[in-house]
Amino acid sequence: MSQLILFNLFNGLIVGAFYALMALGLSLILNLSGVINFAHGGFLALGAYIAYTLMPYVGFWGALLIAPFLTAFLGIIIERLLIRRLYGRDPLYSLLLTFGLAYIFEDVSRYIWGAQSVPFIVPGFLTKPLSNSLFFLTGYRVFMVVLVAIAVAALFYILNRTRLGMRIRAGTMDLETVSTLGVNVRVLRNLNFGLGIFLAGLAGVLAAGLLGLQPTIGTSLIMPSFVAIIVGGLGSLPGTLLGGLLIGVASGLTTVFFPSATEAVMYVMMGLVLLLRPRGLLGEEGRL
């Protein structure tokens, strides 16, 4: 029993790392632009499908490298053409827009690639377990965790050490002052949106290697990201990371005792956090 709990704890961290990757992109956009990006799951699915389409030409590794950039590029275009127009308005407008985009993405994927799951094949050596007893530790999952770690490290480096990152952080705190100081807020938000969507694209490629790739893949993965943000605390990227890991572990452990509640447990956690610490675990005071 203790081994089973240990296994599921460990496994939950792996799953949680993946949730965190999606939630971080969502959180970035939310923090700077105040847009609750419903289309995040749609971008995730597009990233996966772009990789699937590129794979015959550039292989898995090429696709893994190119697809997130193409997805980010698409994100930048959509931000410029559509989302930008709604900044500064009631959040409801951008909500409705991204909501509609999510549907459009799903149906476009269905139209182009079909409603049926397509086989997304990752290199054979990655899909084998590393050891016989820790069979849930496959090469692919280790690779995924490493990649998430790199992406998170790079993200925090960009935010803390580069000029762009500092502007993003400053903008998150007080956009009007940053704007007054001569920073081009439009470009800043545009690049920030692209960065968030890059993470969605990357998460999409990684997810497709693990799950079946179908048009609904984004919708089914997006809810844990929302929960991760609320549990971790709005406005805090470390909080989002923590939130992702926590819900991964919580649903892993729930399987041992009460398997049919594995999905419900994250909502229970969300409810508890909201009751006991409404700003989230690492959230800032005052962002209620």
Next chain:
Amino acid sequence: MDRKAPPLKANRRNVLKAGLAVGAAQLAGPFIINARGEEPVKIGLDNPLTGTYAAVGKNELIGCQLAIEQINAKGGILGRHAELVVEDSTSGDSSTAVQKARKLIDRDKVNFLLGNVNSALALAMADVSSEKKVLHIVPGGHTDAVTGATCHWNVFRVCNTTQMEANAVAPALIKNAGKKWYFITPDYAFGHTLQSGLEKAGTRLGYTKLGADLTPLGTTDFSSYLIKAEAAKPDVIIFLTQGDDMINALKQAVQFGLDKRVHLAGAQQELEALEGLPPEARIGTWVFEWYWNQPNVPHVAEFVAAIKKKTGRVPTARTWFGFASTWSCALAANHAKSLDAIKMAKALQGFELPPEVGLMPDKAFYRAGQNQLIGSLFVGNAQAKGSAPDDLFHVAEVVHGKEAAGTLEESGCKMTWPA
């Protein structure tokens, strides 16, 4: 319009509301509106075109469309043109499915109702169709109750009951995989009845149940369930999940190398799922309800060719469900020489589908007093590569539906007819 900007930052309450909305929105779906002609005989299809069951729903639709073309080419229904009216029921929202069923019956005045892939939605629709006294055929919703405890005189079903599937596949599971079973079961009507069906069939054959975990519909990560199942050391992990859940579960199990340690198998398997899996995960003992590669059965090749011409792919069991359901409507009307639902339902009691519609080794017939179609079931193994790119299942044995169906009493159906 120049507006004063409200606070730029989204707050927690809005995020929460948004999260709730996105959750609810997964249940909604767009409308599909079809053109309507003059005074045709209408068949209303209320089936998923979006969501988890979009792929199988669309295949059923293609089968329906082919049948409509054939029916019209052969003179229509009672000499009138046949027309299909299509609505998206969504994959899981019974209130939408019911609303669409009412719309089809009240506004479009359909003569027949078809649907649903989702067992729960099929049951909800059956309540509407029996209240409105419309002949209703369920192409592909498997839970026993449709033609069991809550059977209706007007509701017929083409696909098998979960108990029939369980009875058909259980002996092969014991023979190929062993007696110690661990279930991974989707947490809704279909999963529950399929598992209890297998337990019944397994008990007769002396199996042992080592455990069973219910997984919520739409589960993406199965790793924690697989860890738990493996720890119980079963001979076989029985996957009862369907659609995308089946793909996610099997793909992860094979990546974990579980296929090298225990058998991975189950009951109902579909070509749609096998096509979505990487080749190494196309393994295990399963039952198919219809298969396209039946070289010795007359008319199957023509049907396969006709579907291939439409879609470029071979038909799946779902395509055949849609095809046989739609043809059943035409056959019922032409046989009863009437569009009166009661007369047509009477005409279908014990009615045998002609071979060009039945398309299986056994003669498929609607069992009188239950309205359940009984034909053949195809037990065998998934295969990475077959005689053709779409040949992903090896049929080891054809099980006669009559042997898998049990008695009419066992079905639990007590049919009452309107006065």
